[in-house]
Amino acid sequence: MHVELYERIWMWAAAGVIAVFLGTIVLTAGLHAIQPPSHIETIDPATLSQDPEFGDPKVTARPDGGVVVSVRAEMFSFTPDPIEVPANRPVTFRLTSADVIHGFEIVGTNANAMAIPGYVSQFTVSFANPGEYLIACNEYCGLMHHNMVGKLIVKEEAP
Amino acid sequence: MTAAVAPPAPGSHRLAAAHIGVAVAAFGVASAMGVLQGLSIADVNFPWRSESLYYLSVTAHGVLMALVFTTFFIMGLGYALAQATLGRITGRGAGWFAFWLAAIGSVAAAATILMGQSTVLYTFYPPLQAHPLFYIGATLLVVGSWIWGGVMIASYRAWRREHPGVPAPLPMHGMLATIILWYLATFGLAVEVVVMLIPWSLGWVATIDPVLARTFFWWFGHPLVYFWLMPAYVVWYNVLPRAAGGRLFSDPLTRMVFILFLLLSTPVGFHHQFADPGISAGWKLLHTFTTYAVLYPSFVTAFTVIASLEVAGRLKGAKGLFDWIGRLPWGDPLFASVALAMLSFTFGGFGGAINAAYAMNSMVHNTAWIMGHFHLVLGTTVALTFMGATYWLLPRLLGRDLRFPGLARAQPYLWFLGMVLFSISYHIAGLRGLPRRVYSAALSGADGARWHGLTEIAAVGGVILFLSALWFVIVVVATWVGGRRLATPATFEFAVPLRPVTAPGVWDRFGLWTAVAIGLVALAYAWPIAHLLMHPRFGSPPFKPF
Numbered sequence: 001m002h003v004e005l006y007e008r009i010w011m012w013a014a015a016g017v018i019a020v021f022l023g024t025i026v027l028t029a030g031l032h033a034i035q036p037p038s039h040i041e042t043i044d045p046a047t048l049s050q051d052p053e054f055g056d057p058k059v060t061a062r063p064d065g066g067v068v069v070s071v072r073a074e075m076f077s078f079t080p081d082p083i084e085v086p087a088n089r090p091v092t093f094r095l096t097s098a099d100v101i102h103g104f105e106i107v108g109t110n111a112n113a114m115a116i117p118g119y120v121s122q123f124t125v126s127f128a129n130p131g132e133y134l135i136a137c138n139e140y141c142g143l144m145h146h147n148m149v150g151k152l153i154v155k156e157e158a159p
Numbered sequence: 160m161t162a163a164v165a166p167p168a169p170g171s172h173r174l175a176a177a178h179i180g181v182a183v184a185a186f187g188v189a190s191a192m193g194v195l196q197g198l199s200i201a202d203v204n205f206p207w208r209s210e211s212l213y214y215l216s217v218t219a220h221g222v223l224m225a226l227v228f229t230t231f232f233i234m235g236l237g238y239a240l241a242q243a244t245l246g247r248i249t250g251r252g253a254g255w256f257a258f259w260l261a262a263i264g265s266v267a268a269a270a271t272i273l274m275g276q277s278t279v280l281y282t283f284y285p286p287l288q289a290h291p292l293f294y295i296g297a298t299l300l301v302v303g304s305w306i307w308g309g310v311m312i313a314s315y316r317a318w319r320r321e322h323p324g325v326p327a328p329l330p331m332h333g334m335l336a337t338i339i340l341w342y343l344a345t346f347g348l349a350v351e352v353v354v355m356l357i358p359w360s361l362g363w364v365a366t367i368d369p370v371l372a373r374t375f376f377w378w379f380g381h382p383l384v385y386f387w388l389m390p391a392y393v394v395w396y397n398v399l400p401r402a403a404g405g406r407l408f409s410d411p412l413t414r415m416v417f418i419l420f421l422l423l424s425t426p427v428g429f430h431h432q433f434a435d436p437g438i439s440a441g442w443k444l445l446h447t448f449t450t451y452a453v454l455y456p457s458f459v460t461a462f463t464v465i466a467s468l469e470v471a472g473r474l475k476g477a478k479g480l481f482d483w484i485g486r487l488p489w490g491d492p493l494f495a496s497v498a499l500a501m502l503s504f505t506f507g508g509f510g511g512a513i514n515a516a517y518a519m520n521s522m523v524h525n526t527a528w529i530m531g532h533f534h535l536v537l538g539t540t541v542a543l544t545f546m547g548a549t550y551w552l553l554p555r556l557l558g559r560d561l562r563f564p565g566l567a568r569a570q571p572y573l574w575f576l577g578m579v580l581f582s583i584s585y586h587i588a589g590l591r592g593l594p595r596r597v598y599s600a601a602l603s604g605a606d607g608a609r610w611h612g613l614t615e616i617a618a619v620g621g622v623i624l625f626l627s628a629l630w631f632v633i634v635v636v637a638t639w640v641g642g643r644r645l646a647t648p649a650t651f652e653f654a655v656p657l658r659p660v661t662a663p664g665v666w667d668r669f670g671l672w673t674a675v676a677i678g679l680v681a682l683a684y685a686w687p688i689a690h691l692l693m694h695p696r697f698g699s700p701p702f703k704p705f
């Protein structure tokens with residue numbers, strides 16, 4: 001196959017650029033454990049209201065000073081609302097849906113995961129800046145989808 | 160390549176023209192919906208505005224644009240290219256049958272949407288449930304496209320028997336790769352719709368697994384993007400350099416690019432499911448690799464196509480480093496459309512590389528950024544190429560001169576202007592967190608200030624886009640009914656490579672590459688799907704919150 005010199009150079013450069021992109025992702029995945037929310041756990045959406053965790057979801061403290069936040073999404077609200085968490089502590093969100101698919105996006109942060117009936121999404125983040133955050137559903141879930149919002153309050157740590 | 164084919168019998172392009180007609184009709188209707196959606200997001204209170212109409216409209220707009228306009232245009236382009244390069248369409252009767260099947264399916268699906276019974280958006284994620292006819296109509300559209308693929312392959316094989324030992328004409332090579340990819344991609348869709356959704360929507364099974372359905376949907380959903388893009392590339396490689404008065408820079412690399420797309424564009428679907436539970440991070444990482452790999456053929460395309468245009472400028476006497484750009488036919492509707500489409504793709508491709516990195520993806524996942532992104536790559540790179548190609552096709556298919564050439568010349572620039580406003584605003588609003596698919600960016604009155612102003616600019620962009628779409632439809636309709644009949648029909652001419660390939664090479668071995676492509680898909684999906692199936696799972700009953 002005949003390939004012009006300049007094109008050959010371009011093709012190597014393109015391969016190099018792609019290798020750099022991928023290298024960055026692999027490095028951050030390895031070094032900083034930056035991974036997408038990929039938890040595998042199932043739960044019966046039909047009996048969610050009797051579930052010990054998601055029947056009455058709330059924020060629970062962990063021995064290491066972090067918290068676990070269980071969230072139930074349903075048309076068209078999140079429970080609990082508001083959610084209160086401490087700043088600068090690991091916050092593990094556990095998320096499921098009682099009906100259709102919803103999104104769980106904490107606006108202005110990179111906390112962003114799907115709430116899918118039958119499955120539990122789980123991811124851990126920490127919030128450096130105390131304050132109030134908007135939680136928005138970012139997956140179409142019915143005619144009031146745009147009204148499905150919640151509030152996150154990040155509290156300054158007690159001294 | 161062009162000299163070998165006898166002039167077509169009168170009416171031989173009627174099948175292609177019928178498909179283009181349906182495509183343009185779907186595009187026109189969907190554009191009118193798009194502008195209203197933009198206004199609604201900006202919270203402009205126009206008469207009849209309501210939540211149910213908004214979500215119904217987004218469903219119809221998405222289905223008509225992403226599935227009907229594109230599929231019909233691609234089928235029409237395919238027939239036109241087969242007739243032009245092979246001198247035949249083998250199985251015209253089957254082609255017409257497929258046309259009606261696809262048209263009836265599209266109308267049935269659209270009717271259930273417009274009646275408000277299928278407001279599930281064009282992604283139709285269960286457990287949202289549409290009317291059974293929505294799924295059945297979509298199936299008929301896809302079955303029609305399968306028959307189209309069969310007719311195209313039969314035409315190629317008939318030509319091949321008469322022309323042993325020569326490589327496939329380049330435009331056909333690209334279309335064949337597209338068709339094989341389409342079979343591979345729609346296999347996933349068929350499993351989702353026929354095995355899961357239709358029985359569930361008819362009440363034969365009570366529940367459905369949403370993650371499994373999403374997995375099959377995105378098995379289809381990403382190669383769908385390349386099903387749109389590859390025919391656009393066929394135009395870039397084969398038609399654009401010719402329109403510019405140049406030559407195709409490299410024949411074998413063109414073939415390589417299409418084969419790489421065939422191999423790499425299906426085993427990537429998890430990059431649409433980064434935020435999903437139920438799929439492990441390792442498999443998401445593997446799909447990230449293939450996602451970046453599929454950037455490669457687009458990088459090569461950028462060089463080959465731009466080098467071909469430079470050849471055109473130099474043939475016209477350009478001397479300096481850049482003055483060849485000024486010598487290109489910027490007033491030609493096909494050229495301007497495709498050049499602006501390519502420019503959009505440099506930005507859209509950059510955004511795509513961001514979406515594919517999952518750390519950055521979580522900043523933009525399901526925000527207005529995504530809407531800004533796919534209106535660049537699908538709504539401009541692909542759609543503007545198809546509009547330009549329509550200007551090029553009509554005189555050749557109908558034997559009529561373009562009406563209102565001035566409108567046709569200005570229309571691509573107007574589209575580009577509208578898209579700059581629309582897309583940039585939504586990209587920024589998305590970075591600030593505006594969710595996609597919202598009736599009003601004010602949400603429930605909370606926090607709309609973060610994207611205040613941006614959604615208004617985007618709405619202005621939407622109005623400009625709609626005007627541009629209107630001009631396009633006016634030119635097409637006026638040409639169809641009132642274009643001056645040409646004494647001799649315009650002929651199809653394609654770019655001649657600087658060094659044409661004379662014998663079939665490794666990139667012409669479709670059997671081999673199809674086998675490799677199937678192997679890669681199996682590698683990417685067999686275990687994650689098996690793993691999901693083995694896990695204890697709980698299905699969902701249907702919901703119709705619309």
Ligand code: HEM
Pocket residue numbers: 189190191193194196197200217220221222224225228280281282530534537538539542595596597620621622624625628
């Ligand atoms: C007149 C030009 C256009 C305008 C004003 C426009 C505007 C819009 C708007 C405002 C939305 C709603 C998005 C949301 O609520 O998140 C949308 C959705 C969509 N558009 Fe367009 N659009 C135009 C052209 C196109 C073209 C040419 C295509 C593709 C060929 C396209 C494909 C889509 C798709 C697939 C969706 C559905 C997205 C979803 O369900 O989230 N649009 N468009």
Ligand SMILES: [Cu+2]
Pocket residue numbers: 073074075076101102103137138139140141145148
């Ligand atoms: Cu929701």
Ligand SMILES: [Cu+2]
Pocket residue numbers: 102103137138139140141142144145146148
């Ligand atoms: Cu929602």
